[in-house]
Amino acid sequence: xxxxxxxxxxxxxxxxxxxxxxxxxxxxxxxxxxxxxxxxxxxxxxxxxxxxxxxxxxxxxxxxxxxxxxxxxxxxxxxxxxxxxxxxxxxxxxxxxxxxxxxxxxxxxxxxxxxxxxxxxxxxxxxxxxxxxxxxxxxxxxxxxxxxxxxxxxxxxxxxxxxxxxxxxxxxxxxxxxxxxxxxxxxxxxxxxxxxxxxxxxxxxxxxxxxxxxxxxxxxxxxxxxxxxxxxxxxx
Numbered sequence: 001x002x003x004x005x006x007x008x009x010x011x012x013x014x015x016x017x018x019x020x021x022x023x024x025x026x027x028x029x030x031x032x033x034x035x036x037x038x039x040x041x042x043x044x045x046x047x048x049x050x051x052x053x054x055x056x057x058x059x060x061x062x063x064x065x066x067x068x069x070x071x072x073x074x075x076x077x078x079x080x081x082x083x084x085x086x087x088x089x090x091x092x093x094x095x096x097x098x099x100x101x102x103x104x105x106x107x108x109x110x111x112x113x114x115x116x117x118x119x120x121x122x123x124x125x126x127x128x129x130x131x132x133x134x135x136x137x138x139x140x141x142x143x144x145x146x147x148x149x150x151x152x153x154x155x156x157x158x159x160x161x162x163x164x165x166x167x168x169x170x171x172x173x174x175x176x177x178x179x180x181x182x183x184x185x186x187x188x189x190x191x192x193x194x195x196x197x198x199x200x201x202x203x204x205x206x207x208x209x210x211x212x213x214x215x216x217x218x219x220x221x222x223x224x225x226x227x228x229x230x231x232x233x234x235x236x
Contacts, residue, residue: 086099148191
């Protein structure tokens with residue numbers, strides 16, 4: 001079959017597919033979802049951690065230096081996600097996505113955001129700057145933001161046999177990714193109202209003070225309330 005005809009047939013087949021849906025009890029692995037028509041319904045909190053402006057880092061510095069910086073950042077953020085019970089299902093350059101499920105998913109994801117802020121300011125950034133003072137000398141400042149949203153998603157596999165991965169269909173991962181792209185230092189943690197309203201006070205209040213403050217954000221023409229924090233949660 002010619003390539004064009006094959007592509008047309010593939011699209012027609014996918015668009016008319018009947019999904020074999022099931023409710024998820026855990027975050028699925030790629031092999032757990034049928035490539036042909038498998039779909040897993042999940043209610044989850046999505047967290048994205050994003051290192052700012054890695055394009056400039058890769059453009060202006062030695063690739064080996066840039067690779068060590070990005071890898072160090074992603075290692076710290078990934079370990080924090082898994083340490084809090086989150087599942088990592090996606091990397092995108094300098095960004096990692098974590099999925100949290102269970103009874104306390106919103107609280108856990110919000111606390112993980114605060115831990116990321118603390119670890120970035122107290123571990124990742126100072127160690128990177130000490131190792132590579134040339135970054136500051138050339139005006140590059142490593143930055144970080146994490147964002148969390150919550151909602152229902154449909155997880156399916158996309159791609160071709162031998163080259164495919166899971167994708168999450170729903171607003172939560174998209175909004176969380178959008179929040180992780182905000183740059184409002186010293187605020188490095190952003191969550192939606194859906195997360196804030198449902199999480200435990202232990203993730204909101206410390207020593208009688210609210211660690212989060214509300215502000216509005218417009219996403220694709222829709223105005224929404226989000227919460228931001230400059231606080232950090234100490235990692236032992």
